Amino acid sequence: MSSPNHKLFSSDEMRDLHAIQRSLQAFASSPQTIEILRTLSRAHPTQSRSPKTLYVLDSSFNPPTRAHLHICTSALLHDRPKAEPKRLLLLLATQNADKAPKPAAFEHRLAMMSIFAEEMVKEVAADGNCEGVAVDVGVTKMARFVDKAREIGECGDYSSVDDEGRKQPVEQVHLTGFDTLVRLLDIKYYPPNHTLAPLEGLFEKHRVRVTRRTGDAWGGKEVQDEYLTRVRRGELEDKGGKREWAERVELVEGRKEGEEVVSSTKVRESSQKGEVELMKLVTEGVGRWILDENLYVDGG
Numbered sequence: 460m461s462s463p464n465h466k467l468f469s470s471d472e473m474r475d476l477h478a479i480q481r482s483l484q485a486f487a488s489s490p491q492t493i494e495i496l497r498t499l500s501r502a503h504p505t506q507s508r509s510p511k512t513l514y515v516l517d518s519s520f521n522p523p524t525r526a527h528l529h530i531c532t533s534a535l536l537h538d539r540p541k542a543e544p545k546r547l548l549l550l551l552a553t554q555n556a557d558k559a560p561k562p563a564a565f566e567h568r569l570a571m572m573s574i575f576a577e578e579m580v581k582e583v584a585a586d587g588n589c590e591g592v593a594v595d596v597g598v599t600k601m602a603r604f605v606d607k608a609r610e611i612g613e614c615g616d617y618s619s620v621d622d623e624g625r626k627q628p629v630e631q632v633h634l635t636g637f638d639t640l641v642r643l644l645d646i647k648y649y650p651p652n653h654t655l656a657p658l659e660g661l662f663e664k665h666r667v668r669v670t671r672r673t674g675d676a677w678g679g680k681e682v683q684d685e686y687l688t689r690v691r692r693g694e695l696e697d698k699g700g701k702r703e704w705a706e707r708v709e710l711v712e713g714r715k716e717g718e719e720v721v722s723s724t725k726v727r728e729s730s731q732k733g734e735v736e737l738m739k740l741v742t743e744g745v746g747r748w749i750l751d752e753n754l755y756v757d758g759g
């Protein structure tokens with residue numbers, strides 16, 4: 460079940476940790492699987508209500524980083540111009556497919572997501588290369604992409620209107636890093652049969668835009684490109700995957716040679732190293748929140 464109509468938070472309310480906490484408690488005890496807490500829009504209302512493409516960045520946002528910023532702005536500014544009007548959903552996963560919960564508390568992460576969204580909207584608007592953008596900040600109980608995609612599709616907040624005025628589910632483009640593509644296509648997440656067949660609907664209707672993640676544990680550009688080539692050659696077919704899925708996946712550039720390696724883990728571990736180091740990894744507003752609220756003082 461997805462989000463019914465409810466009052467959205469303002470910018471100030473998204474800095475009120477008690478208010479967010481109350482909303483999270485209500486969400487946790489409800490049957491809802493997705494809830495949108497805040498919407499920021501620079502788009503004309505009809506455009507933002509009827510997006511052609513919904514980008515989804517699903518993450519633990521612990522905290523949001525400059526890598527997340529790059530992933531979002533790259534999609535909003537450079538993914539197919541015909542995909543406009545575009546809308547972006549920053550989705551906090553309260554249940555992770557792999558990881559146990561860690562600091563910071565979810566209310567802090569949502570506050571940081573809201574600040575991050577404000578900074579991103581400003582950056583995209585300043586570029587002037589995007590027809591108008593709307594960004595939502597939301598929360599989900601679903602851990603796997605296949606479940607998130609289904610629930611988002613059923614959520615009344617997202618549909619487009621076709622030429623005859625009929626409502627159509629919007630195309631979703633899931634924004635992930637290379638490590639997460641590998642996990643999306645790992646049969647261990649699909650019990651009881653442990654095949655990739657449950658992903659059919661996701662690839663039929665939606666796309667995945669994958670940012671290369673080099674300089675970390677996942678190999679260089681060639682290794683990551685070769686992985687997708689193997690999908691295209693049909694190497695997932697014995698696991699129930701389809702070679703056509705490769706056409707629904709786009710691998711795009713992440714960190715450039717010589718640029719800082721960024722991850723949320725690195726932020727959590729380096730928050731003791733001072734403001735200058737912190738600000739290399741996170742946006743100004745998020746950095747200020749981390750410092751003012753003394754987050755991650757005990758490291759990761």
Ligand SMILES: Nc1ncnc2c1ncn2[C@@H]1O[C@H](COP(=O)(O)OP(=O)(O)OP(=O)(O)O)[C@@H](O)[C@H]1O
Nearest residue numbers: 518519520526635636639670672713721722723724
């Ligand atoms: N530096 C990066 N380059 C490419 N993709 C990234 C990068 N950082 C995060 N992502 C992607 O963004 C999505 C959400 O990020 P996530 O919250 O897992 O960040 P993370 O930095 O990997 O977190 P953590 O360090 O806490 O494990 C994932 O699909 C992840 O692959």
Ligand SMILES: NC(=O)c1ccc[n+]([C@@H]2O[C@H](COP(=O)(O)O)[C@@H](O)[C@H]2O)c1
Nearest residue numbers: 518519552555556602603604642643648
């Ligand atoms: N097969 C899948 O759908 C799958 C596998 C691993 C992680 N995830 C999700 O990806 C998101 C990002 O995960 P990490 O924070 O572990 O990088 C989380 O929402 C997590 O639950 C999905």
